[in-house]
Every structure is written in structure tokens, then in C-alpha cells.
Amino acid sequence: MNSVDPIDFLIPHERGNVEPILHEVVHALDRLLEHEEPTVIDLARLPFAPGELDRLEGYLGTGELTADLDALGTSRIRETAYPGVWWLEHRNTEGEVVGRYIEITRTPEILMSQDADIFAARARLGDDLAADEPVIEKQNPKEGRT
Amino acid sequence: MKIAPTRRQMTLGESLQARGVSRRGFLKYCAATTSILALPPTMVPRIARALEQARRPSVIWLSFQECTGCTESLTRSSSPTVEGLIFDSISLDYHHTLQAASGEAAEAARHAAMEENFGNYLVLVDGSIPLGNPGFSTIAGISNYDMLMETVAGAAAVVAIGSCAAFGGIPGANPNPTGAVSVRELITDKPVVNVPGCPPIPMVITAVLAQFLTFGQLPDLDHYGRPVAFFGQTIHDRCYRRPFYEQGKFAETFDDEGARKGWCLTSSVAKDRLPITRARP
Numbered sequence: 001m002n003s004v005d006p007i008d009f010l011i012p013h014e015r016g017n018v019e020p021i022l023h024e025v026v027h028a029l030d031r032l033l034e035h036e037e038p039t040v041i042d043l044a045r046l047p048f049a050p051g052e053l054d055r056l057e058g059y060l061g062t063g064e065l066t067a068d069l070d071a072l073g074t075s076r077i078r079e080t081a082y083p084g085v086w087w088l089e090h091r092n093t094e095g096e097v098v099g100r101y102i103e104i105t106r107t108p109e110i111l112m113s114q115d116a117d118i119f120a121a122r123a124r125l126g127d128d129l130a131a132d133e134p135v136i137e138k139q140n141p142k143e144g145r146t
Numbered sequence: 147m148k149i150a151p152t153r154r155q156m157t158l159g160e161s162l163q164a165r166g167v168s169r170r171g172f173l174k175y176c177a178a179t180t181s182i183l184a185l186p187p188t189m190v191p192r193i194a195r196a197l198e199q200a201r202r203p204s205v206i207w208l209s210f211q212e213c214t215g216c217t218e219s220l221t222r223s224s225s226p227t228v229e230g231l232i233f234d235s236i237s238l239d240y241h242h243t244l245q246a247a248s249g250e251a252a253e254a255a256r257h258a259a260m261e262e263n264f265g266n267y268l269v270l271v272d273g274s275i276p277l278g279n280p281g282f283s284t285i286a287g288i289s290n291y292d293m294l295m296e297t298v299a300g301a302a303a304v305v306a307i308g309s310c311a312a313f314g315g316i317p318g319a320n321p322n323p324t325g326a327v328s329v330r331e332l333i334t335d336k337p338v339v340n341v342p343g344c345p346p347i348p349m350v351i352t353a354v355l356a357q358f359l360t361f362g363q364l365p366d367l368d369h370y371g372r373p374v375a376f377f378g379q380t381i382h383d384r385c386y387r388r389p390f391y392e393q394g395k396f397a398e399t400f401d402d403e404g405a406r407k408g409w410c411l412t413s414s415v416a417k418d419r420l421p422i423t424r425a426r427p
Contacts, residue, residue, distance in 0.1 A: 042181050044181050045181065047385065047388070049408070071171035071174060072174060072175070075174065090178065098349075099178045101177070101187065109173065116163060117168055120163065
């Protein structure tokens with residue numbers, strides 16, 4: 001072995017955080033099914049050995065639905081291979097991860113259209129329609145349709 | 147006819163919305179703040195509700211013997227950060243580096259803010275205060291000491307931003323030619339939160355403000371006056387090798403059995419000389 005060889009060590013599974021978290025997910029699914037009680041696990045608050053987070057993410061896998069959010073930085077909200085278990089990763093405008101969570105819920109709150117935004121949308125659309133500008137022109141300005 | 151609220155009357159939520167921050171963006175900030183304050187994720191809705199309904203707090207920012215790096219860390223970014231937007235959404239009534247007014251007009255704004263919000267405004271301070279000679283650092287002809295003591299008189303709390311305001315910093319280093327002292331050495335009758343760092347992390351600054359707005363109280367502090375949520379643990383406390391430390395398993399030399407097995411990197415000989423820096427990784 002020389003100094004540029006990778007150091008091959010792995011934290012033994014029984015000492016890592018992956019399996020306890022997966023067991024916590026199982027209990028959270030029980031609470032969701034029995035009491036409609038959602039759970040959020042804040043992964044930023046847990047210490048992970050190198051590779052453990054990837055192992056956890058890989059174990060949970062990818063399900064049917066992935067959504068990208070663009071609000072003050074990007075976010076990826078992905079249902080894992082286990083329906084009801086969601087993997088959320090929030091980034092800031094610099095691309096840095098500011099939050100990483102496992103949510104055990106039917107739909108993560110952040111995916112839902114929010115009241116404040118709906119009110120603003122209602123007002124904006126109402127104002128647009130009240131303006132003189134023909135609707136079809138606004139919708140397709142580049143195509144020059146009137 | 148519905149009259150739109152003026153900027154001063156707006157809640158924090160309305161102010162952010164007016165600046166184009168969607169509710170989802172706001173929820174992201176609340177989630178990150180909750181996490182960094184070491185609060186459980188179930189607190190996110192409560193923090194979001196309290197923050198969006200909070201009236202924009204009056205903030206007076208005093209800059210003394212400093213390099214402007216603390217302000218830069220919060221305001222200079224290649225793209226708008228949510229911390230910057232939160233900062234923009236407070237009622238920053240005095241900041242002589244940022245405000246357009248200067249001289250008597252600026253000082254009039256400071257006095258007006260103090261009068262209107264007496265007992266409720268926050269004072270943020272960056273830079274240390276020279277006691278050696280009042281003329282070492284002045285603003286509008288007022289010594290840093292006089293300005294600090296006058297402004298703090300009606301404050302709800304004081305936040306010392308950066309290592310200079312928190313501990314004296316570079317101006318306070320030996321031989322300390324200006325007789326620089328920290329805010330906490332002068333202010334003993336008001337709560338003072340130290341947010342050290344050179345510069346401090348913007349998220350920590352806004353999270354302290356968010357906690358004040360959400361719960362009406364400042365975060366728990368350690369004996370250095372720093373928020374425990376950010377400065378309560380060492381890297382060692384959160385290290386994934388910590389279980390090996392507890393078991394007395396150490397890597398004694400490079401590439402020995404312990405190193406290959408990922409044991410604690412503090413050797414058994416030096417295990418009492420653990421890292422003492424307390425900061426959120």
C-alpha cells in the first residue's frame with residue numbers, strides 16, 4: 001500500500017445510523033396509517049459516516065414521483081420506492097444543501113399550493129383579465145397571435 | 147376600498163411576498179432555520195406562522211471598529227439569499243454603511259427609530275469599542291462609546307455581530323492600542339447575544355432574529371453569550387467516530403489497524419486534548 005491508495009474502511013453496519021433510521025421510518029409509517037400522523041426526520045442533525053447517507057438514500061430508492069421546486073434555490077422532492085416515504089433536499093441560491101429530510105406523509109406540505117400564493121395568483125389573474133390586453137396575445141406573445 | 151399597508155405596517159410575511167418570495171420559499175427558510183436552531187421539525191409550521199405574522203422589527207445597526215465584513219457577509223451575494231431577503235424585510239432604521247442619508251439626517255433617523263420603538267427595538271453591533279481615546283473612532287462626531295450607550299438605553303436586546311463586537315477581535319488583540327472592548331464588557335443591564343465569526347454565518351444572524359420574532363425571547367446562551375444551538379457542540383460531539391472514542395479504540399499512527407478500521411483519530415495518549423472549538427459544522 002502506498003500513500004495514494006484509498007483507505008478502505010467501513011463503519012460496521014451495527015454502529016451506523018442507517019438501520020436505526022429505517023426502523024424509525026417503519027414506525028412512522030405505522031403512525032401515518034393508524035393515526036394520519038406525519039413524521040419528518042431531519043437528516044442534517046444526525047452524524048453520518050462517509051457513505052452512510054448514500055447507503056440510506058440508495059436503500060430507500062426512487063419511486064414513481066419526483067418533483068423539482070424552484071423557490072429561492074432548487075429543491076428536489078422525491079417519493080422513494082416505499083410509497084409514503086419522501087426524500088427532500090433543499091438547496092439555496094448558491095446551490096448549497098440547506099436541508100435534507102425524510103418525510104413520512106401522503107404528500108409533503110411544500111408540494112401543495114399554498115394559500116398565500118393562491119390569493120396572489122387570484123389577484124394577478126383577475127388584474128390581467130381586467131386589463132385591455134387580449135388574453136390570447138398575452139398567452140402567446142412570441143407567436144404574434146391576436 | 148382596501149388600502150394596501152405601507153411598508154412599515156407590513157408583516158414580515160407580507161413584506162417577503164411583496165419582494166416576490168413565494169410561500170414555498172418561505173417554508174424552505176423556516177425548515178432550515180428550525181433545523182439550525184436544533185428544534186424538532188414539527189416546529190416548522192409554528193415558526194412559519196409566527197414569523198409571517200410578525201411586525202417588522204425596528205433594528206438599529208451600529209458599526210464601530212470593524213472592517214464591514216459582517217455586513218458584507220449578510221448582504222453581498224451573487225444572487226439573493228433568503229437570509230438577505232429576511233434581512234431586507236426587517237425595518238433597518240439605521241445602518242450608516244448602507245443608508246443613503248449621512249451626518250445629521252442619519253442621526254435624526256436613529257433618534258426617530260429609538261423614540262418610536264422605545265423598549266422594543268433591537269440593536270445590532272459590529273466592531274469593538276475603543277475606550278483609550280474617544281477620538282479613535284467616531285460617527286458624526288459621536289464617540290463609539292457614547293453612541294452605543296445612548297442607543298442601547300431603549301433597546302429590547304443587543305446582538306454583537308462578529309468576533310470584534312463579541313470579544314474585541316483584531317482591534318482588541320495585544321497590545322490593543324485603542325483600548326478596544328467588546329459589547330458585553332460595557333452592556334450589563336440588557337440581554338446581549340454574541341454571534342462571533344469573522345465574518346459570522348449569515349444564517350446564524352437571521353436565525354437569532356427569527357427566534358426573537360417567533361418566541362419573543364432570545365436563544366439560550368452559553369457562558370460566552372453565544373447561542374447554544376450553534377455553539378453548543380464540538381465536532382467531536384457529532385463525530386461519526388465517536389462510538390470508537392467511547393470504546394477506547396484509537397488510531398495511534400497512520401495506517402495502523404485503528405486507522406484502517408475507522409477508529410477515533412484522537413490518540414489514546416492525547417484523548418484529554420480534544421478539540422475545544424464549538425461551532426456548528
